[in-house]
Amino acid sequence: MVKANNAEKDEASSGPTFSSHDVINHENQPSRKAITKAPDGLYPKPIASSFNTFQIDAARRMHMLTINSRMPPRFKTPNSDPRDTKAGQSRHFHDEKSSESRSPDKNEQSTTDKDVQVQVPAMGCDDQNCQNPRCAHCGAVIIPAPAATFPFKDTPSISINDWEIYTARKPILTKEEIEHFESILGVPVPEMIFGNNKVEVLNSNKNLHICFNSLDALRTVSVDNKDILKVSYADEWFKSRAKAHHNDDDVLMEIIKPYDWTYTTHYFGTDLTVPEGGFVHDDSYTIPHDKLTKHSPILFFDDMTLFEDELGDNGISTLNIKIRVMHDCMLVLQRSFVRVDNVLVRIHDTRLYVDFEENLVVREFKRQQQDYDKLVKSCSRP
């Protein structure tokens, strides 16, 4: 329940979403790394200020929606009509999407399960390890395979029509891999770094390939001094240390190679290929909650951490990613959660919604930040 910042614009905001109609004939494009090329000042800082009633209400509704959507259908309350919340949310979200241009071949893709081509493992999967089976009863991909949980060797995948979805969950990086990462990034990696984890969404017919991984996420971590927070007791600590180490050559009292040690990321996935034109920015569009709340069976579900750091026990920073794939659509939620004790709390959400029926891809961002004290005050009883 914190302040959403509506003012920011993202790079992807320059592009459209697309329908199959738009993109189906385009040639392959060279891969494009949106994040590494991002010019300075692309990500305006969220504004920390108090939130108003309207935002509290919107957050509450969003929370309710989440709770309701987790409940089995039979417990669903009449109040949970997602449309109620739309007006409020559109103010919180930054959506890109194309528009009302629905795909003309819509009729070919019926909503009934029979016409949906589900394939496990995914059709493009050439890895012999892709052996995660489907449940005989519900058809969902079983992750992790019960006998092969540890160490994790699962590389599950699924195909729905011409969409392919892959995930991977591996142990934290080895010393050599960490050195490799650090040589690329130039900053220390988080304490727990799951550098081989990924979520990949691919449609070769439509020339779309989006990947979520920790290396690219960490590339967006700021090394700009003005973005760098200090722990709550830093000033006090520094003052007493500076005095103690006066004339002490052994101790370097300035921060060399500063970086955002909270690992706040502005990552929204790596666009390996996107159709020409890219995403269209459209703040008025929201992810269709009615489709996501209707409880069609989940065929594929995964939940993983990309990295986590306890900030030297000054709080926590995690980047988590969840994916669920149904017959008609899929949703990825990537959440960066940062808590710096007695300083602030931040949540950066990226959602990737793919509608298989309408061949629609929506990516949405939400950045929230609040001062620690204000948040605690607003949560505690009067």
Add this chain to the structure above:
Amino acid sequence: MTCEIKSEVSLDLDECLQRLYKGQLLSETIIEQLCFKLKELLIQDSNLIHLASPITLVGDIHGQFFDLLEIFKIGGYPPDTNYLFLGDYVDRGYHSIETISLLIVLKLKYPSRVTLIRGNHESRQITTNYGFYTECATKYGQQSKVWKLFTDLFDFFPLAASIDGSLFCVHGGLSPNVQSIDSILVIDRFKEIPHDGPMADLVWSDPDIELLNFRISSRGAGYQFGINVVNKFLHLNGFERIYRAHQLCNEGYQVFWRGKVNTVWSAPNYCYRCGNKASILEITENLDANPKGFKFNVFDASPDSEKEFTQIENGLGSIDYDELSGDYDDDDNFGWQNVATGAPMNRIMKKAPYVEYFM
């Protein structure tokens, strides 16, 4: 202090051990007595404990009780093996209380065989945020004072140890305020770990392979230390190597500067999801006489931890301690909890959905 020792009979260390090895909890009364007894013992210790090889070093455990039992299976049970634990017994894992209780009883039973030093998680402030406080409240109830008993005891833990006079062992690392051992000896350690000063640095600081001297960390508090200060410290105090814990590493151990500084990490599959290995360092001979007389014994998560992890990971259930919150009927049970008898160690109770309709 209102600690009432009823009689020596009620504090039967063997029975405590028996229960703890089975994964059962001790009653609050017993814990109170154990903490009192251990304080009596530790208050006589200096800040720096002198030990001798052969000895086995254990790094962070973080409440991974089944992995602690695994350590004993691999390295031998006390008192057959001497152990030096490098701190961070609690927080993060689901069995901090079982872990610290077992270590306390072992220390009381075999004081010269088991040594516990203090890590940065042996502190009131940190345990409030990282799980130990919550675990105490969940397993013993909001009204209980076990968290206070344990954290008061932590104030008595020594800060460092030396083995054969040639190995320096500490939880975190060096401090600009600690040039020589004497500066450790003069610390008043019987207090909460402060934010600042040598006591904080010893349990907090990290080595950095690129550094020469000390550097303040990018967080704005705390130090990283480099090779020059390591050399200076080793030379001034006649040590050969530094052994420390504190930092997660996938391989279970990490060697800096050709073994001048070494990290021992003993929590496999940390937080039940890192997939990392763990190790204990077995020092079999005096390293002065034989520099190769040590071995990092690397191991994976114990089957029990793995099982627990798998079940959490699969969303098949979560740990439920409800059955432990029964009556504390000290008279009838000589201080043992009723519920502790025969409760299964892996309490997988609540069914959760395999998948989640997140939004």
